[in-house]
Amino acid sequence: MDNMTKVIVDNRKARHDFHIIETIETGIALKGTEVKSLRLGKVNIRDSFARIKDGEVFLHGMHISPYEQGNRFNHDPLRIRKLLLHKREIIRLAGKIQEKGYTLVPLSLYWKNGKCKVNLALAKGKRLHDKRETIARKDAERRIQRAIREANIH
Numbered sequence: 001m002d003n004m005t006k007v008i009v010d011n012r013k014a015r016h017d018f019h020i021i022e023t024i025e026t027g028i029a030l031k032g033t034e035v036k037s038l039r040l041g042k043v044n045i046r047d048s049f050a051r052i053k054d055g056e057v058f059l060h061g062m063h064i065s066p067y068e069q070g071n072r073f074n075h076d077p078l079r080i081r082k083l084l085l086h087k088r089e090i091i092r093l094a095g096k097i098q099e100k101g102y103t104l105v106p107l108s109l110y111w112k113n114g115k116c117k118v119n120l121a122l123a124k125g126k127r128l129h130d131k132r133e134t135i136a137r138k139d140a141e142r143r144i145q146r147a148i149r150e151a152n153i154h
Helices: 012-017 032-039 087-097 128-153
Strands: 005-010 018-028 049-053 056-060 081-084 102-112 115-125
Touching: 012 018, 012 102, 012 115, 012 128, 018 087, 018 102, 049 087, 056 087, 087 102, 087 115
Parallel strands: none
Antiparallel strands: 005 102, 018 081, 018 115, 049 056, 049 102, 056 081, 102 115
16 A cells, blocks of 8 residues: 555454455445544444445445434444445456355455545455464564564663
């Protein structure tokens, strides 16, 4: 991401639970009060996922808190939102999702030139031993970095 982008929210759980195969930048169709809540950072994409239905991609499970001053114009926090992709991208993704174990998960939401974008990932679920291996690897890297820092201090 360049200097014109500002991250709203990251889905760190997705990187823990899935092997990321590839990422795609998509737009998202939002209502007015949703945009205002996003500007305040009141969004959660931890348990969200995308599905392809009738040649369109929809994001399920994303929670955008109702805007405080929105009164009757407020939206349903868990409504299904449409993702904006080109038809050929949707067809390509649909073909890959047909393969066993592949799914679409959002990695992050961010502002790019005033527009809200979703970093969508084609991902394959990790098994329990894969998750343990990832945790062990990160723990080992952390210990190595700590040892290096302590060696530099003394």
